[in-house]
Amino acid sequence: MRNYIMGLRPQRLPFRRFTQRSAVAIITRQGTHGEEILFIKRATRPGDPWSGDIAFPGGKQQQNDNSIRDTAIRETKEEINIDLAQQGIFISRQIDVLTRRHNKLAPMVVTPYHYQLNSSSATNNDASHPALNIRLNHEVAEVIWVPTTHFHIAKNTHHFRWTPAPHSIASRLSISLPCYYYDNHRVWGLTYQMLRDFITHREINNA
Template structure:
């Protein structure tokens, strides 16, 4: 189970215009206890024209017509991309605040909804063509300031440096 502080702070904000733009959802998959917890990431496959090729990411993708909710999208995309079946071995914890980003092929807005799941299944991955690798990263590694860096990006409004 994730640390209670995650869930106590999870008062999700839904963006009011989210139904009028492209929508996507991701799964933040957590395993282990408070001191030895890990988050699951994928490395995206290299694809021509994809600005996020090779990036580390949470599994997920765009809402499709058959999806009943953004949570269902996150679960469906996770099993498609990784083989990790959140329907069977993922215990739903929380929905987090919507994130505004852009569609990968143009500068139109897209809303991404993150969902947190506690994983209690095996580690057998069956990656599809969208994911190159899957890895569990310890929370203490992610929270260590020595492991942080910055990234400079070009945007339509100029150069932005992100932590």
């Protein structure tokens, strides 16, 4: 059923040009134990409801970005110092995801782009392979590599109770949301949705 629904969803939302646009990079590499996906852990910042969350590198489109894909490249370079234009191979554009702007009800469209690190970068990364030269800016606390196979195992999908506004009357409400856990890191929300789309899309293509 999920595969059928995925087939009905448009890859590009028709009204995307009239909303705030953002882009993220889904970065993969060949690690010691097979393919891995890169996540960032957001830095803890006062007033930021997503502080400490697990995410993909990315952010809002700026006026000087030539395209929304350039946004993903620029934000990745700024946040973790990986230059996808030089160190990555563009694989595919993923399905647009509709969300809302930070602290606003206005809609925002997020476009994920899949990049695979080229062989020289993929085998030279982080602490054990210093040539990748990952450097974190003030928005990022940590980079985490997770084996792709982790997300193909059904028992690794969990649910947790989420309260939309813990310090308001809405704190009495809570909903059950799906998530993944990996080494005490929780992948949920928009990142979970984009990750599930990414995994499902590949399963359909490999079927």
